[in-house]
Amino acid sequence: MAVQVRGEILDVRRSGAYHVLSLTAPGISEVTRPGHFVNLAIGGEESSMLLRRSFAVHQVQSRGVYGGTLDIVVSVKGNGTRWLADRRRHDAIDIVGPLGRPFVLPKERVNAVLVGGGYGSAPLFMLAEQLRERGCRVDVVVGAGTEEKLFGTLELKRLASTLTVTTDDGSLGERGLVTDVLPDVMDRVNADVVYACGPMPMLASVARIAEERKAYSQCAVEEAMACGIGVCMTCVLPVVGQDGITRMLRSCTEGPVFRGDRVRWSEIGTIPPDTLGAPVQGGH
Amino acid sequence: MTRALISQGPLPGQDPLPPVDMSTRLGDLELPSPVVTASGTAAAGRELDQFFDITSIGAVVTKSVMLQPRSGRPTPRMAETPSGMLNSIGLQGPGIDHFIEHDLTWLSERGARTIVSIAGGTVDEFSKLAARLRTVRGVAAIEVNISCPNVENRGLVFACETGSASDVVQAVKRHSDPRMPIFAKLSPDVTDIVSIAQAVVRAGATGVSVINTLLGMVINTDTMRPHLAGTTGGLSGPAIRPVAVRCVWDIRQAFPDLPIIGMGGIRNGNDALEFILAGANAVAAGTVIFHDPSSPMRIHNELQRALAGHGFSRLQDAIGYAHRPADPEPEPDDDFDFITE
Numbered sequence: 001m002a003v004q005v006r007g008e009i010l011d012v013r014r015s016g017a018y019h020v021l022s023l024t025a026p027g028i029s030e031v032t033r034p035g036h037f038v039n040l041a042i043g044g045e046e047s048s049m050l051l052r053r054s055f056a057v058h059q060v061q062s063r064g065v066y067g068g069t070l071d072i073v074v075s076v077k078g079n080g081t082r083w084l085a086d087r088r089r090h091d092a093i094d095i096v097g098p099l100g101r102p103f104v105l106p107k108e109r110v111n112a113v114l115v116g117g118g119y120g121s122a123p124l125f126m127l128a129e130q131l132r133e134r135g136c137r138v139d140v141v142v143g144a145g146t147e148e149k150l151f152g153t154l155e156l157k158r159l160a161s162t163l164t165v166t167t168d169d170g171s172l173g174e175r176g177l178v179t180d181v182l183p184d185v186m187d188r189v190n191a192d193v194v195y196a197c198g199p200m201p202m203l204a205s206v207a208r209i210a211e212e213r214k215a216y217s218q219c220a221v222e223e224a225m226a227c228g229i230g231v232c233m234t235c236v237l238p239v240v241g242q243d244g245i246t247r248m249l250r251s252c253t254e255g256p257v258f259r260g261d262r263v264r265w266s267e268i269g270t271i272p273p274d275t276l277g278a279p280v281q282g283g284h
Numbered sequence: 285m286t287r288a289l290i291s292q293g294p295l296p297g298q299d300p301l302p303p304v305d306m307s308t309r310l311g312d313l314e315l316p317s318p319v320v321t322a323s324g325t326a327a328a329g330r331e332l333d334q335f336f337d338i339t340s341i342g343a344v345v346t347k348s349v350m351l352q353p354r355s356g357r358p359t360p361r362m363a364e365t366p367s368g369m370l371n372s373i374g375l376q377g378p379g380i381d382h383f384i385e386h387d388l389t390w391l392s393e394r395g396a397r398t399i400v401s402i403a404g405g406t407v408d409e410f411s412k413l414a415a416r417l418r419t420v421r422g423v424a425a426i427e428v429n430i431s432c433p434n435v436e437n438r439g440l441v442f443a444c445e446t447g448s449a450s451d452v453v454q455a456v457k458r459h460s461d462p463r464m465p466i467f468a469k470l471s472p473d474v475t476d477i478v479s480i481a482q483a484v485v486r487a488g489a490t491g492v493s494v495i496n497t498l499l500g501m502v503i504n505t506d507t508m509r510p511h512l513a514g515t516t517g518g519l520s521g522p523a524i525r526p527v528a529v530r531c532v533w534d535i536r537q538a539f540p541d542l543p544i545i546g547m548g549g550i551r552n553g554n555d556a557l558e559f560i561l562a563g564a565n566a567v568a569a570g571t572v573i574f575h576d577p578s579s580p581m582r583i584h585n586e587l588q589r590a591l592a593g594h595g596f597s598r599l600q601d602a603i604g605y606a607h608r609p610a611d612p613e614p615e616p617d618d619d620f621d622f623i624t625e
Contacts, residue, residue: 002334004578041575048367050521050575096335096577226362226369227574230331232324233347233373234362248355248376253331269513270358277353277379 002099002229003027009091010069017148018119019074019085020058028097029060029068034105034127035197035220035257038072038097039228042080052096053080054228054252056123056197056220073122073151099228100256103127103195103218109135110192113185114160115178115206116142117198119151123220127195128159137161139189143178143202147171161189179205183213191215196260198222200268207260217260223251238264238272246275301585302592306599308342308565310543311490313425313465315342315397315566318599319556319584322547322570323348323401323427323469323493324373326580328387329394332573336581339395342566345493346387348403348429351412353379358513363502368521368549369571370500372514375403375432380416392422399467401427405435407448407455414459425465428456428489431496431518443471443496446483457488467545469493470531472524477531478538491543493568494535495528521571525549529562536563536604551575553586560587560599561606 055072143166165173210217230253356376468484497518528548546564
């Protein structure tokens with residue numbers, strides 16, 4: 001159940017290449033679970049940017065002087081994210097959340113590996129904490145293009161049994177991709193489940209590596225969304241259901257977290273011919 | 285049920301809503317509020333019911349449903365544009381049977397008034413949809429989405445030609461309960477929208493929904509290719525509002541009594557008032573829902589305040605008010621003082 005509330009900016013701070021925004025979000029932060037996201041209206045009442053911007057929730061504080069607050073991590077990519085990064089303390093902000101299906105947590109004490117690409121590590125902090133509270137072993141792998149584009153490595157070191165870092169240019173940790181080191185990490189800790197958030201190609205590789213090791217994978221996707229609440233049908237991707245039928249599912253409401261073995265990763269951006277309701281080939 | 289603070293009527297410190305009779309009529313269909321949702325921006329109401337009470341607005345106009353399940357187009361399906369957006373969804377949907385069983389049943393049980401939008405690739409498909417809907421309860425009206433490519437005529441959109449627009453509406457009319465109100469949703473991408481309105485009215489439409497999106501295109505300057513997988517898409521949002529107001533105005537000029545649902549870039553109560561003054565009997569909130577999911581209720585409240593602010597005690601008195609004869613020249617006033625330096 002999502003709500004729409006008028007929140008307030010408490011703080012905007014830099015973290016490497018990113019901005020971390022703390023917002024009051026009464027009624028949202030109290031019920032947010034790891035993997036949930038929120039979306040924010042951009043540019044004020046007369047904004048020419050109509051579409052809300054969606055962000056995975058990084059941290060929540062449900063009690064405190066401000067009541068419920070939450071943190072999001074913003075990567076400035078265009079005018080909307082620039083506007084958000086330019087917010088100042090006490091500015092009002094229209095927030096809808098919590099949105100989407102969060103990560104599914106195991107009932108048993110399992111060994112979990114968490115994988116974050118770039119600021120995709122943001123939702124993994126809460127997840128790591130909650131997995132540890134359940135007695136799970138948590139190992140973390142994060143990677144990015146450069147050291148600056150890694151997010152929160154110091155804090156993750158505190159939350160994880162081990163932290164493995166990769167960068168494309170070798171500016172921190174091992175040179176290469178997270179998926180270069182993931183097989184070794186999984187084998188070393190005998191991983192039962194992998195949780196991942198990051199770019200699609202990374203998620204596709206994570207899902208494949210997990211499947212090869214007969215481990216579960218839970219992948220949080222980042223798709224372009226117009227509404228974030230399930231009404232616009234723009235953020236769809238092909239996903240195989242329990243009945244074996246492929247449907248175009250909404251990332252916002254049926255995701256953003258999907259079982260890695262259910263998503264047809266290589267066919268994202270297409271309608272696979274056997275999708276329910278796909279155009280009939282060779283018809284007249 | 286917890287709902288958004290923003291949608292709970294007046295906020296603390298705000299005046300209660302002034303008394304205005306907000307009811308409206310679309311032919312024989314009476315609605316307690318003139319605000320409905322625009323097809324394709326509200327799915328089948330369920331998601332929006334988290335943010336406001338969907339039974340409190342005029343009606344939920346559901347996303348166009350087809351006979352069979354449909355996957356829609358590949359992604360990207362959307363691009364943000366200045367004060368608007370382009371979409372190219374390709375009518376993704378579950379098909380009429382699933383829609384009736386799951387969505388329509390839910391809407392009925394919830395107590396929402398439902399206008400069912402239907403879409404098809406052939407006249408026969410529209411007939412079958414109408415026939416299927418005739419067998420079920422909970423349909424307040426049918427909206428015929430004629431902005432679909434006609435499979436039998438080189439993919440030309442039904443809405444763009446008087447003959448095919450009329451054929452579709454006639455087929456729906458013939459297969460529906462004779463009392464069922466039928467609205468044809470018109471495309472603005474035509475030379476003369478009034479002649480299309482005339483054709484669908486002659487074919488038996490109760491009224492018209494004006495307007496559907498305008499065809500547009502965005503080229504991604506990074507990839508240097510069309511941004512949308514479907515190449516072109518429908519432009520919606522405040523960017524198209526003046527086009528929509530002009531279409532409502534022209535149709536109202538031609539048909540003094542035709543029920544019109546006006547839409548296109550309505551963002552607040554004042555925008556809604558603009559459509560009412562141009563001649564709309566009801567208004568639809570569309571793309572604004574993506575910006576503010578509580579907006580249909582907010583627009584209703586803002587429209588009520590705006591009407592009261594102009595001294596209207598009934599919404600129906602404001603419909604088409606902008607078409608009134610020019611105000612008489614004021615009598616020369618001898619006491620008027622010119623301010624001169």
